[in-house]
Amino acid sequence: MLLPLIFLILANLSALVQSQSVCLNNGNYTSNSTYNANLDTVLSSLATSVDSTGFYNASFGQKPDRANAIVLCRGDIQLDACRGCVRDAAAELLASCPNQKQAVNWQEGCTLRYSNETLVGKLAIMPMYYWWNPENATSVDQFKEDLRALLDDLRPRAVYGGSLRKVAAGHITGPDFQSIFALVQCTPDLSLEDCSSCLIGAAADIPNCCDRKRGGRVLRPSCTLRFEIYPFYNETRLQELAPRPEPPVQSPPGEHGGNRTRTVKDDGDGNTTRTAVIVTVSSVAAGVILAVFVAIFLIKRIKQKPKENHETVDDISTPESLQFAFSTIRDATNDFSDDNKLGQGGFGTVYKGKLSNGQEIAVKRLSKNSGQGDLEFKNEVLLLARLQHRNLVRLLGFSLEGEEKLLVYEFVQNASLDRFIFDPIRHSYLDWERRYKIIGGIARGVLYLHEDSRLRIIHRDLKASNVLLDGNLNPKIADFGMARLFGQDETQGSTSKIAGTYGYMAPEYAIYGQFSVKSDVFSFGVIILEIISGQKNNCFRSGENVEGLLSFAWKNWREGTTANVVDPILRSGSGSMTEMLRCIHIGLLCVQENASDRPTMASLVLMLSSLSLTLRVPSKPAFYVPSGNDSDVPLFEGYNSTQSQHSSRNDASITDLYPR
Ligand SMILES: *[C@@H]1O[C@H](CO)[C@@H](O)[C@H](O)[C@H]1NC(C)=O
Ligand SMILES: *[C@@H]1O[C@H](CO)[C@@H](O)[C@H](O)[C@H]1NC(C)=O
Ligand SMILES: *[C@@H]1O[C@H](CO)[C@@H](O)[C@H](O)[C@H]1NC(C)=O
Ligand SMILES: *[C@@H]1O[C@H](CO)[C@@H](O)[C@H](O)[C@H]1NC(C)=O
Ligand SMILES: *[C@@H]1O[C@H](CO)[C@@H](O)[C@H](O)[C@H]1NC(C)=O
Ligand SMILES: *[C@@H]1O[C@H](CO)[C@@H](O)[C@H](O)[C@H]1NC(C)=O
Ligand SMILES: *[C@@H]1O[C@H](CO)[C@@H](O)[C@H](O)[C@H]1NC(C)=O
Numbered sequence: 001m002l003l004p005l006i007f008l009i010l011a012n013l014s015a016l017v018q019s020q021s022v023c024l025n026n027g028n029y030t031s032n033s034t035y036n037a038n039l040d041t042v043l044s045s046l047a048t049s050v051d052s053t054g055f056y057n058a059s060f061g062q063k064p065d066r067a068n069a070i071v072l073c074r075g076d077i078q079l080d081a082c083r084g085c086v087r088d089a090a091a092e093l094l095a096s097c098p099n100q101k102q103a104v105n106w107q108e109g110c111t112l113r114y115s116n117e118t119l120v121g122k123l124a125i126m127p128m129y130y131w132w133n134p135e136n137a138t139s140v141d142q143f144k145e146d147l148r149a150l151l152d153d154l155r156p157r158a159v160y161g162g163s164l165r166k167v168a169a170g171h172i173t174g175p176d177f178q179s180i181f182a183l184v185q186c187t188p189d190l191s192l193e194d195c196s197s198c199l200i201g202a203a204a205d206i207p208n209c210c211d212r213k214r215g216g217r218v219l220r221p222s223c224t225l226r227f228e229i230y231p232f233y234n235e236t237r238l239q240e241l242a243p244r245p246e247p248p249v250q251s252p253p254g255e256h257g258g259n260r261t262r263t264v265k266d267d268g269d270g271n272t273t274r275t276a277v278i279v280t281v282s283s284v285a286a287g288v289i290l291a292v293f294v295a296i297f298l299i300k301r302i303k304q305k306p307k308e309n310h311e312t313v314d315d316i317s318t319p320e321s322l323q324f325a326f327s328t329i330r331d332a333t334n335d336f337s338d339d340n341k342l343g344q345g346g347f348g349t350v351y352k353g354k355l356s357n358g359q360e361i362a363v364k365r366l367s368k369n370s371g372q373g374d375l376e377f378k379n380e381v382l383l384l385a386r387l388q389h390r391n392l393v394r395l396l397g398f399s400l401e402g403e404e405k406l407l408v409y410e411f412v413q414n415a416s417l418d419r420f421i422f423d424p425i426r427h428s429y430l431d432w433e434r435r436y437k438i439i440g441g442i443a444r445g446v447l448y449l450h451e452d453s454r455l456r457i458i459h460r461d462l463k464a465s466n467v468l469l470d471g472n473l474n475p476k477i478a479d480f481g482m483a484r485l486f487g488q489d490e491t492q493g494s495t496s497k498i499a500g501t502y503g504y505m506a507p508e509y510a511i512y513g514q515f516s517v518k519s520d521v522f523s524f525g526v527i528i529l530e531i532i533s534g535q536k537n538n539c540f541r542s543g544e545n546v547e548g549l550l551s552f553a554w555k556n557w558r559e560g561t562t563a564n565v566v567d568p569i570l571r572s573g574s575g576s577m578t579e580m581l582r583c584i585h586i587g588l589l590c591v592q593e594n595a596s597d598r599p600t601m602a603s604l605v606l607m608l609s610s611l612s613l614t615l616r617v618p619s620k621p622a623f624y625v626p627s628g629n630d631s632d633v634p635l636f637e638g639y640n641s642t643q644s645q646h647s648s649r650n651d652a653s654i655t656d657l658y659p660r
Contacts, residue, residue, distance in 0.1 A: 026100075026101060028100060070119045139175030152454050168184055332361060336365060366485075374400055386453075387448070393409055394410040417467040443605050466479050
């Protein structure tokens with residue numbers, strides 16, 4: 001009964017959007033060849049074989065004439081429509097790429113590709129196909145920011161969708177009370193890491209196609225992304241198909257597990273005429289651009305308006321809800337008395353406080369010239385306060401009075417990690433099981449900062465003294481987002497103001513000021529090795545020699561004596577040596593010299609949770625040359641000689657923030 005309706009939609013779309021085929025000029029076959037026969041067999045089987053997961057892979061024949069094909073239907077379309085789409089795509093491909101061994105076709109509802117090479121399980125990001133709505137968005141900057149937040153929110157949901165479906169869709173209220181809808185999807189055969197990187201890449205590509213536009217698509221062979229200002233997907237169907245498996249990563253209540261509802265009604269009315277331009281850029285898998293097709297289609301479509309049924313807002317909705325009266329904090333900290341002082345750092349002094357309701361807090365009194373206006377400051381605090389994860393120190397609010405800026409954090413019971421692992425007595429409190437849990441917790445906290453939160457945050461100063469342990473010795477990462485609060489965040493880039501700490505900094509950051517998620521991964525690797533060895537990277541001793549922990553670990557790993565790296569107290573304990581050695585291996589993967597060789601946090605979390613996962617062989621780490629006992633000395637100076645006038649304000653690291 002649905003068929004006529006669906007048929008109508010598809011007919012409508014195929015008449016308007018058409019489909020796009022890209023032939024990968026990577027070998028031809030001749031008619032009546034074995035490959036031809038195999039390909040026909042494979043393509044004809046797809047439509048009937050694809051099931052309600054919308055994904056199917058098929059192969060036929062023997063090498064070198066083996067034909068392989070993969071089809072993926074958009075996550076929300078009905079099975080009948082999916083099958084129709086696959087048939088169209090197959091016919092379309094054979095017509096537009098006669099005798100080509102490899103090709104891909106994107107339709108409104110499906111992606112189909114075939115090749116003589118194996119396709120399943122392999123990430124393919126090229127060729128790419130863009131499509132955009134030429135209408136500009138209103139309030140462009142806000143629109144872009146909201147869109148990014150939405151995509152950041154959807155991505156982990158797709159990535160962790162399971163081995164059968166990796167798709168997520170949702171909407172957000174954008175500027176001018178207009179909703180923005182988006183759908184992201186990977187072929188489910190991809191690994192978590194590949195799916196994540198495919199979608200991150202697709203989102204990063206939006207400026208290339210759809211900058212300032214109110215709708216667009218980035219289509220890659222392995223993943224697709226689409227956004228519009230109308231509900232273009234079938235929410236009901238998505239929910240019907242998705243009994244969402246628990247993500248392996250702990251989601252904080254405020255982020256994904258909260259009460260943010262994403263209901264979409266698609267029975268709206270109203271009409272608008274819109275025009276679309278299709279441009280495709282294709283290239284062979286090696287990345288060489290082959291051809292650029294430009295086609296222009298005029299599209300007349302009924303635009304559906306969402307009902308006034310928008311998402312409910314998080315409880316933290318205005319900066320004011322997070323503001324503490326200055327007098328409250330002054331009273332709580334006993335007028336910032338020395339007795340209440342917990343530590344001193346580059347960003348300011350930290351005090352312990354107790355609110356009148358008994359709640360303990362840690363207050364960071366920022367050095368006065370944070371360089372940001374009050375409004376920007378409040379907005380940044382609002383964003384950071386929304387980052388809630390059990391492995392992050394929670395930002396409760398702020399206080400402003402004149403020049404004074406205070407940040408109010410939850411108080412974390414125990415000392416920072418360095419006060420345990422490097423302490424001759426207290427390191428014995430941490431047996432292997434605890435240390436392993438701490439490593440896993442830090443990894444999940446950083447992953448949340450990098451990928452799962454709505455903001456992508458690079459910590460830039462991860463180190464043992466920035467990891468606090470709560471009463472149960474669970475790790476909580478402190479001091480994230482400081483760059484944002486000081487008005488200088490970019491998610492990757494280079495800076496003349498290096499805010500890291502010797503011994504933890506990736507070489508590209510220490511030397512060139514280039515930071516990225518991979519420079520955080522480097523710091524994380526140093527922390528892993530420190531946790532296992534009980535030694536500081538930057539004043540490491542083995543016998544007579546003073547050498548870096550990294551080079552010591554590397555040397556032993558190479559010589560098959562990795563067990564030497566393990567803290568003696570662990571060696572005599574009951575912990576699993578296999579696990580410890582595996583963790584050292586993982587640590588070495590993180591500190592590799594070449595940033596692109598280092599794994600992402602997503603794959604690190606996976607490696608740490610699945611012992612059966614095979615690890616790659618690490619390449620040489622970036623050796624850190626120790627310079628005496630500069631342990632934990634924050635770097636205040638930038639590398640670049642053209643420093644801005646702000647560089648003297650010590651926006652660097654804080655050490656010993658929350659002792660006890
Ligand atoms: C696929 O075809 C190309 C071009 O004919 C050839 O170079 C390549 O080796 C083939 N791959 C396989 C797996 O047969
Ligand atoms: C394959 O065929 C296409 C047209 O059908 C042609 O343009 C291309 O040059 C051929 N490639 C090879 C390697 O023969
Ligand atoms: C392919 O085979 C069919 C029948 O087997 C024949 O009629 C046709 O001429 C052949 N075509 C080519 C290009 O060899
Ligand atoms: C969109 O904005 C750009 C520049 O901001 C302008 O050149 C273009 O004409 C606008 N397009 C439409 C359809 O309004
Ligand atoms: C691909 O297809 C083969 C054979 O049909 C099947 O054994 C395999 O599990 C499939 N792989 C995936 C990821 O679906
Ligand atoms: C959306 O999906 C539901 C459930 O499968 C279906 O009943 C409904 O007809 C679909 N709507 C459209 C517009 O396809
Ligand atoms: C969601 O809201 C309901 C009712 O308002 C409440 O009972 C529930 O605890 C909330 N859930 C979360 C995760 O906040």
